[in-house]
Amino acid sequence: MNIKITKIILWSFIGLLGASSIGGIALIRGENISSLWFLTAFICSALIAYRFYSSWIAAKVLTINDKRLTPAKKINDGKDYVPTNKWIVFGHHFAAIAGPGPLIGPTLAAQFGYLPGTLWILIGCLLGGAVQDMIILFSSVRRDGKSLGQMIKDEVGNIAGYAALIGTLAIIIILIAVLGLVVVKALMHSPWGSFTVSMTIPIAMIVGIYLYHIRPSGVLEASIVGLILFLLAVYGGKFAHDNAFLSSIFNRDGEFLAFSVILYGFAAATLPVWLLLTPRDYLSSFLKLGTIGLLAIALLLFQPDMQMPALTKFVNGYGPIFTGKIFPFLFITIACGAISGFHALVSSGTTPKIISNEKDIRLIGYGSMVLEGFVAMMAIIAAGVLEPGIFFAINSPPAALGADAVAKINSWGFALEYGQMENLAKQMGEDTLFSRTGGAPSLAVGMASIFSSAFSSSSTNSAIAIWYHFAIMFEAIFILTTLDAGTRVARFMLEDLLGFRKSKFGKTYLAGILSSFAIVAAWGYFLYMGVIDPKGGINMLWPLFGMSNQMLAGIALTLATMIILKSKNKKYFFITAIPLAVLLVIITAAVYEKTFSPDIAIGFFSMADHLQYRADYGPLCNGESLGLMKQLVFNNRLVGSLAIIFLFILYIVVIDAIRTYFKNSRLEKKSRAK
Amino acid sequence: MTLKEFLILAKNHITGDAAYENYLKHFLSCSKHQTPLSKKEFLRKKNIEKWKTVNRCC
Numbered sequence: 001m002n003i004k005i006t007k008i009i010l011w012s013f014i015g016l017l018g019a020s021s022i023g024g025i026a027l028i029r030g031e032n033i034s035s036l037w038f039l040t041a042f043i044c045s046a047l048i049a050y051r052f053y054s055s056w057i058a059a060k061v062l063t064i065n066d067k068r069l070t071p072a073k074k075i076n077d078g079k080d081y082v083p084t085n086k087w088i089v090f091g092h093h094f095a096a097i098a099g100p101g102p103l104i105g106p107t108l109a110a111q112f113g114y115l116p117g118t119l120w121i122l123i124g125c126l127l128g129g130a131v132q133d134m135i136i137l138f139s140s141v142r143r144d145g146k147s148l149g150q151m152i153k154d155e156v157g158n159i160a161g162y163a164a165l166i167g168t169l170a171i172i173i174i175l176i177a178v179l180g181l182v183v184v185k186a187l188m189h190s191p192w193g194s195f196t197v198s199m200t201i202p203i204a205m206i207v208g209i210y211l212y213h214i215r216p217s218g219v220l221e222a223s224i225v226g227l228i229l230f231l232l233a234v235y236g237g238k239f240a241h242d243n244a245f246l247s248s249i250f251n252r253d254g255e256f257l258a259f260s261v262i263l264y265g266f267a268a269a270t271l272p273v274w275l276l277l278t279p280r281d282y283l284s285s286f287l288k289l290g291t292i293g294l295l296a297i298a299l300l301l302f303q304p305d306m307q308m309p310a311l312t313k314f315v316n317g318y319g320p321i322f323t324g325k326i327f328p329f330l331f332i333t334i335a336c337g338a339i340s341g342f343h344a345l346v347s348s349g350t351t352p353k354i355i356s357n358e359k360d361i362r363l364i365g366y367g368s369m370v371l372e373g374f375v376a377m378m379a380i381i382a383a384g385v386l387e388p389g390i391f392f393a394i395n396s397p398p399a400a401l402g403a404d405a406v407a408k409i410n411s412w413g414f415a416l417e418y419g420q421m422e423n424l425a426k427q428m429g430e431d432t433l434f435s436r437t438g439g440a441p442s443l444a445v446g447m448a449s450i451f452s453s454a455f456s457s458s459s460t461n462s463a464i465a466i467w468y469h470f471a472i473m474f475e476a477i478f479i480l481t482t483l484d485a486g487t488r489v490a491r492f493m494l495e496d497l498l499g500f501r502k503s504k505f506g507k508t509y510l511a512g513i514l515s516s517f518a519i520v521a522a523w524g525y526f527l528y529m530g531v532i533d534p535k536g537g538i539n540m541l542w543p544l545f546g547m548s549n550q551m552l553a554g555i556a557l558t559l560a561t562m563i564i565l566k567s568k569n570k571k572y573f574f575i576t577a578i579p580l581a582v583l584l585v586i587i588t589a590a591v592y593e594k595t596f597s598p599d600i601a602i603g604f605f606s607m608a609d610h611l612q613y614r615a616d617y618g619p620l621c622n623g624e625s626l627g628l629m630k631q632l633v634f635n636n637r638l639v640g641s642l643a644i645i646f647l648f649i650l651y652i653v654v655i656d657a658i659r660t661y662f663k664n665s666r667l668e669k670k671s672r673a674k
Numbered sequence: 675m676t677l678k679e680f681l682i683l684a685k686n687h688i689t690g691d692a693a694y695e696n697y698l699k700h701f702l703s704c705s706k707h708q709t710p711l712s713k714k715e716f717l718r719k720k721n722i723e724k725w726k727t728v729n730r731c732c
Contacts, residue, residue, distance in 0.1 A: 346729070
């Protein structure tokens with residue numbers, strides 16, 4: 001009885017603390033609030049949601065049975081189906097789902113202020129994303145590790161299955177393109193950054209060769225050596241920045257870097273897996289865990305104040321980073337970290353095959369997503385601790401800043417002085433920090449200031465530059481890993497679609513080269529499109545990625561709802577149906593605006609028409625050629641068409657699901673009547 | 675399980691030792707006449723299979 005009362009008091013305290021933190025974040029205005037409120041709000045909410053909501057779902061909705069044999073225990077073939085300790089599975093699953101997404105989206109969404117992103121991460125993650133991950137994982141476990149596509153074919157229908165497959169292939173292509181763009185934007189005219197990231201390629205190869213030829217199980221020692229070499233590469237970049245000759249080699253524009261990334265992607269996908277992808281993956285996983293942990297500790301130690309306001313005027317649309325009002329574009333910009341359909345692919349991949357006991361599903365499915373939400377929260381904090389003037393100076397494309405960037409930013413209501421950005425750039429070891437869009441550089445500036453304030457006793461100039469370039473490398477590394485891995489998976493999916501497994505030609509090396517080339521050409525085209533876009537590219541591609549990710553989330557939630565409706569706990573179907581309904585509203589609104597809005601700042605087709613008009617009748621503005629204009633017209637129409645296709649795919653799946661549900665109910669009624 | 679036990683378990687999983695021992699256990703229980711793959715070959719094969727499915731997200 002004593003223990004029960006203690007538990008009630010403890011959880012009530014956590015609840016009150018969480019609620020008051022959220023209240024504080026939502027209601028306090030006009031003063032700089034401490035980032036501690038955000039950490040507290042998230043941690044308390046996450047604890048409550050995990051302890052009560054996920055256990056209720058596990059017990060009442062899924063009726064998890066800890067006596068039931070999981071496929072790992074049942075099949076137990078010593079290869080794919082291997083029962084594994086739940087913490088190991090948790091680490092494996094978290095490493096699989098947590099990529100650069102939860103760091104980029106929240107940073108971009110800070111354009112609206114800290115409040116919208118924070119609330120969406122809290123609500124979306126705990127009530128939507130974590131629920132999706134957990135239920136898809138559970139469904140796959142109960143179906144012996146079937147993939148998302150297979151489950152959709154079985155439970156919803158063949159048409160829906162094909163739609164989901166095409167949607168998956170499309171989202172992988174867009175994802176790789178936009179992540180490639182983030183890397184290009186971060187390394188543009190940055191000799192230090194380009195040097196460091198270039199060096200990681202031979203370093204990864206050295207580690208890869210060691211692991212392949214000398215000691216395959218020497219992962220720990222090889223990773224330690226690799227990480228030390230990475231740190232040396234970060235430090236060595238300083239010489240690339242200072243030395244004129246090295247600087248001339250590594251100081252590159254966007255188009256050169258885009259081609260480099262494309263070449264890298266092709267090489268990484270066609271070279272053997274052990275040479276680049278495997279070692280880079282080990283190194284990036286350790287780096288990711290270490291840096292996230294370090295950032296959390298630094299935030300707890302240092303507790304910086306948020307300088308960004310709760311809301312900015314850009315909630316009404318016309319923001320410099322991406323256009324569009326807060327509804328629906330906040331929800332499109334933050335996908336990973338709140339609700340992400342891609343996770344459903346991972347949750348029905350290798351993870352369900354290695355779960356030892358059904359009760360682990362709570363920790364692995366719900367828990368991993370909660371941790372990713374925490375990472376997203378830290379990204380909001382890293383964006384919010386910057387002075388808003390600096391945040392917008394870094395993240396706004398040149399077109400938005402105009403000729404006099406400082407004056408423009410001041411006109412938006414954010415303080416920025418002349419020379420302030422130049423000083424900051426010098427501190428960070430960059431030539432300029434203006435218009436370093438894509439989210440990675442501003443995250444790096446935020447992280448560098450947090451780390452150097454928390455861990456250095458005096459703010460020595462070189463230390464903060466090292467932290468900055470460490471943060472750039474950190475993000476670039478796991479973007480490049482996702483690029484490698486994604487290109488390979490997309491290539492295999494394409495080969496399956498084309499029936500390569502069955503044909504003689506399909507099994508040749510040449511076939512592999514051709515399919516890799518096709519995939520790389522696809523994402524390479526979007527990457528190049530982003531680089532030449534006068535509005536900076538992120539403006540165009542990130543919403544496209546967000547919409548495709550939410551589309552896949554909608555598909556996954558449709559499957560989850562169908563599965564609950566088919567079970568004996570069908571009355572609880574609302575736990576996935578409500579997030580699904582919310583997503584449908586969001587995506588429909590977003591696609592509608594992006595395609596039909598007459599505002600050329602928002603609508604793809606109206607922008608295309610406007611550019612077409614200028615191409616036909618003029619005027620051409622400075623630097624624009626007729627060829628470029630025609631290219632831009634085509635690009636905008638292509639992207640607009642893709643958005644419509646994504647919406648179409650989602651609706652096909654939902655409609656097919658409704659059709660199947662009613663068909664099944666009719667059959668049930670008939671058989672009961674007999 | 676103690677922290678030390680967990681760290682050893684984690685190490686075995688990262689290095690692939692656990693996977694190989696498990697493979698041997700299964701292999702030798704089924705086919706006593708065939709030779710199992712060496713550790714190098716097994717880990718190489720496992721690595722190739724790992725990257726055929728969706729393993730890294732956004």
